Amino acid sequence: MTEYLILQALNGLIIGLIYALMALGLTLIFSVLKIVNFAHGELYMLGAYFSYYLAKMFGFPPVLAVLSSIIIVFFLGVVIEVLFLRPVYTGAVERKDEYAILITFGLSIFLQNLALFVFGPWTRRSPSFVSGTTSFCSLSISNDRLVVSALAIVFMVATLIIIGRTFIGKGLRAVSQDREAAAIAGINPFKMNLLAFGAGSALAAAGGALIGPIFLIFPTMGAMPVIKSFVIIVLGGMGSIKGCIIASLILGEAESLGSVLFPDLTRGLAYKNAIGLLFLVVVLLLKPTGLFGEKHVRMK
Amino acid sequence: MKKCFSLLVCCLMALGLTLPVNAKGIIKIGGVGPLSAPGSFESGKEMKMAMEQAIDEINGAGGVLGKKVALVFEDTQGLPEKGTAAMERLVEKHKAVAVVGEFHSSVAKAEIEVANRLKVPLIIAEAWADVITAKQYKYVFRIAPANSLFYSKIADWIKAAGFKTVVMITENSDYGIGVERVIREQLKTAGIKITSITAERTIQDFTPQLLRFKMSKPRPDLLFGIFTGAGELLMVKQAHEIGLAPTKETAMFAVGTDALHKEFWEITGQSGKYILTKTGYYPGIKFTEKTEPFIKRFKKKFNREPTFAAMEAYEAVCLVADAIKRAGSTDPDAMVTALEKTRFTGLRGVIRFSLDREPKYMYHQWPGTPSFVIQYTQVDQPYTDALLLWPKEYSHGSLIKP
């Protein structure tokens, strides 16, 4: 029994790391722009498709395909920010919060259907990073999952270092705490918006591109992960990067263990996706700031 | 002011323009099936191809009652409410004289209601739920097997193969639950231990449950995955990755039709070797003289092996044409009478429709649909080359355990 639970926990850890990558981008965007990006799942999906096509049609090696796809989606994010989100900060829109929700939601409808039209509905799978499986005691894990968890950790550490240690990170943090004060201190908040949205999109794309060989690629593949990311950012506290990483691991574990410890075993899997949502609802009701969030942020 | 009125008039006129104009001299046959997600569009597209082929052949042979036939196909997306709308559109807007097709039982279940209400013959090609014929509607016929009919034969194989503990993972849709029920009923009496889990269609990670099966003592003999689409492929892949199945201890049966498509291999790769699946057609067995020419033409035209779904779709269109010929008109009641007297040599035997009312699902059902259990023995193997295990009289060998 203990061995069994340890194995489940290990599986949950890997899944949690994968979740973290996508939620990290959402958190970064929220902390700087104070916007929940409802089109995040579509950026994730595009990341997966770009890397798939780069690998399949142009013969890019898998890791290079992932990196190129991340760069493409970074610039896509920049374009989206300039075209659609800029008005929120120039005072051109009346209801900022709601505008941001609706416009990103609209973008998600648009991008999802565009992908359906351009790429077709077929299910695809990216080539493996490293094929085969590795065994530990009685658990065998596919090499893809191991590689992806390792890469997820690399991306997360890189993000943390950039935000915590570099000049750009300082700017991002300053804007996330107080736009006006940052502007007075000589930081251009518009530039930081651009950077944060681009980087957030790139992280989503990284998630999607890495997932390609593990789960499959199809136009609506972002729908479920984006909801999981919502759960994570609420649980971790909107805008808190540390909280986001911890919440991802909690969610991964909760799903892995929860669905096998569910009282009615035959329906554990049927309710698996509800576990996280229940977290979200309860956290919002009892402690809207989440586990690590600072104060309740609302756009001014 | 004038402008507003003219605007209004324009609107009304625009609406009026859409009133259907039925082209003379063409008999329209409606087709329904999933062409886009969340439906199983791969199967739907294949069925549509096969229907088009049937239409071409009928017209090539001079049409029906001196008129050309045409196919109007509506995408039902695997959603019951879209099925209802599609039926209404086909019958009321396009004036289709009969409708054929459908892949998803849930959608078919909605469509038979409309067929019955609008009094239009509907031949269900590839939806298996018992209830579709069990409602015993006058205008509804089926050439696909009923779940009970087909899966009791699969259950016979499970019993004969000597499995003692069976675990099932079922998608909580019409399809999954229907199949699960039949198998469970059949195995209950044979003293086989069954564990059954249901799951959302959108689940991507089955690992926790598969791990549970792997750690259970004794390990199950057979993992029976009743899933379609991405879920089925992911389950096959993950069961193999964690070393649960197919292994020496545990065999794996992937029930969904996706296991027959060539796309199966792109996604599962190594994991697909030794997977068991079922089919309603196997080429080693000669059914009728029409079988081989059909397959040849289909392969030439579409560059792929037809599955039994394609065959059923093709047959359904031919049955409609046949019924119109014998009825001498497209009057729905005359067509129903003709259909009830059908003796049509199809691709997999002589098709007739039973008029028995017991068991319930037998009414307007073709009782003779064949069912086969096959096992892949090579990666990238077309299903037509897979090892045939069941029925016993045709079997080429016995279950291979890696």
Next chain:
Amino acid sequence: MKNLNRLILMGLLSAAALLPFAMDGYWLHIIIIAYYYALLASSWCLLAGYAGQFSFAHAALAAVGAYTSALLVLNTGISPVYSIIIGSFAAAGVGLVIGFLCLRLQGPYLALFTIAYSEIFRIVLNAEYRYTGGNFGLNVPPLFARESRILYYYTILGILILSLVVMHKIVTSRLGLFFRAVREDEDAAATLGVNVVKYKILAFVITSFFAGLAGGFYAHYVRILTPNIIQLPQMGLIIAMVVIGGIESLAGAVAGAFILQLAAEYLRDYEELRWVFFGLLLVITLRFSQNGLIYPIYKRLTKKNEKTHAESE
């Protein structure tokens, strides 16, 4: 101006009343569904546009009404007429709970909460298929024993008109004024004597009732119910209708629902491309014309009209 409005209204009403005589069954079906969406869109417009509560649970509330009504008829055998009304009240009750729970939540927090609620509800409907029919669908008894589309047409037309009259009354009364004050600034409204808690909850209750009513009718008209009516793309469609029609106008929302539903039907041959286009239209409308597309066009038309009137006099 007022006369003009009245004239247009009369014109539209008589057109709606005469429609079944000018149209074959299939198009009538499309229009009936358009009325269903018009009711959903206008009530969401009241909730989001007027009261400022951007809830994503509206489709789920329609499902509450639909499933309550369908299950009641199937299990107790009461008449659908009563069950639809009970279903609407059930939706209003759920709206009450959501409104109460969401008192402290604004903007993205409210959106996330309501999305989570909808998803959980959908998952439960799927998982408890023994009771709800799950994906297999629930066969719902028809509203009328007699097979007549015209009967359904006039029923939903009546429901829609009645609901719009009630909603219009609300919008123009003190209730509507308070809704808008709460939307603009909760604290300021409270310091001016407005019971913010009460009106926020009331907005949810009233609009949920109409959503439930729409859902109940839909269930007994289409006769098949699956959890798909809650899916996020459904909510996206309602939002697109309201935004394109004009988020601060009931009439705009109704017009938006009509235009999108008819356009979706006309452009059927383009399949996915329709939704690409609608998504783009939604985004562009939001970005460049936050009052929607209908209202500005109408305004321009009537302005020109007034001018020509003045000139002619």
Next chain:
Amino acid sequence: MKKHMLKVSRVTKRFGGLTALENVSFRVAENELLGVIGPNGSGKTTLINLINGIHKPDNGDIIFRDMPIHRLSSYKIAQKGIGRTFQVTRVFRRMSVMENMMVPALSISKSGTQEALLPKALEILALLKIVHLKDEYGRSLSGGQHKLLELGRVLMLDPDLILLDEPFAGVHPELKADLHDHIRKLHDRGKTFILISHDMHSIFSLSQRLMVLSSGEKIAHGTPEEIRKNEEVIEAYLGN
């Protein structure tokens, strides 16, 4: 001795670790005009937020005409006759001026219709000289007009006690004179005021009595003359 309208006793308010108000007590008599001054962050706005119920005090009580109000919701306090304006104006931007005026009017009259309340609204708008703007949207008004509209809205509540939070901040000198005028006129008609302002000239000329806050504590109170001479006040403003 005049009757006391508002009694604030030993009120304390903390936000997290920060103490915004510490043990503050004072009274306001009927028809008094009390000015409150103090450096930034001294707790002036918090005080108003406590009186009209946006925040609840951690300790102490607030009694308005023999009725404890510190546990009541803002809207109830407003209906009891306490109105306020905001430092940064908060007019309803997507509602017309007349609709802005109607919100408080309808909230206190249970049966009143908009038509019945119209003359009163027009009268107040005329008094404030913004009647020509009655159909304009809140968002299209200038900053000064926002100040006037906010005052007009408060008057529609017909409150006995009016709390003004920095009414002169960022206001054109001409308008400032007008505002002085309006406040005096209303005071003459029997309204009671608590006025917060950084504008020393205005507040000293308008107030009958002054209270001084510093770092959340009351450090002085008295007539404008007394305050002008108070060492502690000078210290608080000029010290370090």
